[in-house]
Amino acid sequence: MVSHSEFPFEISTALAEVFGISRPTVYTYIKRYDSYDDPGLAELSKAPKRVANETDSRIEKRDY
Secondary structure, eight states: OOOTTTSOHHHHHHHHHHHTOOHHHHHHHHHHHHHHSGGGGSOOOOSOSSOTTOOOHHHHTOOO
């Protein structure tokens, strides 16, 4: 695994320019690839994992 501190600055800068992304984003993709291989490069959902004011499903299922 290559951490962003070990990844050459010049290469990460070049990749960022080629793909039109920031260097921190390059490091994010490197970290994901190191952890998950190709599936780690897929776009992740930007949707929240949970909704703060959502009614608990146990309450919704109650039969009054």
